[in-house]
Amino acid sequence: MTVPDSRFAGLSCYTSNLAGYQAGEFADTVDRFAESVRIAVRKDLPEGELAFSHHRVPLERLPDGTRLAWATAPADGVVDRIDAELRCYGRVLVVTDNAALPWSPSTNGTTHAPHWLLVDDRRGDDWHVVDGFRGLLPAGEQEPYAGWLGTAGLLAVMTPPSSWRPEQDRRNALAFGFWMPPPVGVQPQWLVRMDGAGNKPELPGAWLLDEGEALEFLRDHVVARPQAVGAHLDDLWAVAQHRVFRYRHLGDDAAVQAWSDLPRALRFVVESARRGRPRSALARTTFEHLRQLEHDRSTTPAPAAGRPHRQTM
Structure with a gap:
C-alpha cells in the first residue's frame, strides 16, 4: 500500500x-x-x-x-x-x-x-x-x-x-x-x-502551442468574456498548478509565487463581472506579467543544471 x-x-x-x-x-x-x-x-x-x-x-x-x-x-x-x-x-x-x-x-x-x-x-x-x-x-x-x-x-x-x-x-x-x-x-x-505505444498523439482542431501566444489569447478571452470564464476556472487553476509544480521542481521561487497568484486573481475577476463590475485591467495585467515571466524564463538558463528545460512545442 x-x-x-x-x-x-x-x-x-x-x-x-x-x-x-x-x-x-x-x-x-x-x-x-x-x-x-x-x-x-x-x-x-x-x-x-x-x-x-x-x-x-x-x-x-x-x-x-x-x-x-x-x-x-x-x-x-x-x-x-x-x-x-x-x-x-x-x-x-x-x-x-x-x-x-x-x-x-x-x-x-x-x-x-x-x-x-x-x-x-x-x-x-x-x-x-x-x-x-x-x-x-x-x-x-x-x-x-x-x-x-x-x-x-x-x-x-x-x-x-x-x-x-x-x-x-x-x-x-x-x-x-x-x-x-x-x-x-x-x-x-x-x-x-x-x-504497445497506441495511436499517434493528436490534438484535433486549431491549437495555440506557443505559450506566449496562448497566454495572449487567454488574456483577451478573459477580458472579453469574464463571466463565461467561470466555467473554465478549474482548467485555469490546473494551468497555474502545473506551472507551480514545474517551477517548484526547478527551484524558481519567483515564478512559483507569480503562478500561485493566478487562480485568486481570476476568481476575483469572474465574481466582479457577475456583480456588474468587470476588472479588465486586473485580468490584462495578470496575464501580461505571466507572459513576460515565461518569455524571460525561456531565454535564460534553468536555475539548476540537469533539470528540465522549458520548451515551446
Missing part, C-alpha cells in the same frame, strides 16, 4: 494520481512530469468555450513501453476486472465522481466532477484507495486521502452521473495531454495497462 505522495499534491486530480500511479515504479516520474508541463489552448471552439492541453508528451505512455487505456463495463463486471488489473500491476486508476467521495467537501452535493483515484490493495471485500489531490473546491478544501472502501463503496464512487458537462468531457479526453476520449456511456470506467 502507498500513501499520497506530497510531491504531487496541488496538481489536478488527473495528474496527481497518474503521477502517484507511476512514481512507485519509475524513479524519474517527477522529472518527466515536470518537463511535460505546457500551456496549450484550443482556439476554434464555439464562443466562450475553451480546451487545454497541460502536457507536451502523451503521459499514458509509460517508460517500460506499456501504455494506459480506457476500460469500461457494467457494474456487475467491474469488480473482477479491477481485481485482475490490481493482481497484475499492483495498482489501478479508477474514474470516480468527486461528489460521491466520502472525504471530499463536495460529497452528497450536486457539483459533480470527474476525479481519478488510485486503488493499490484489496483485502477481501475492502479496497485500499489513495487520492493525492489537494485543492480548493467551492464547498471547501479537499486534502489528500488514503483509506479503505468496501466493494459497495467503491462501486458507488465509480458510478458516474447521467452526463458530464461539455468542459468536463474535454478534460477527460485531454487528461494525458493529447486527445484520448473515454468510452461513451454511463458505465463505470477505469484505466488498464496494455502493451
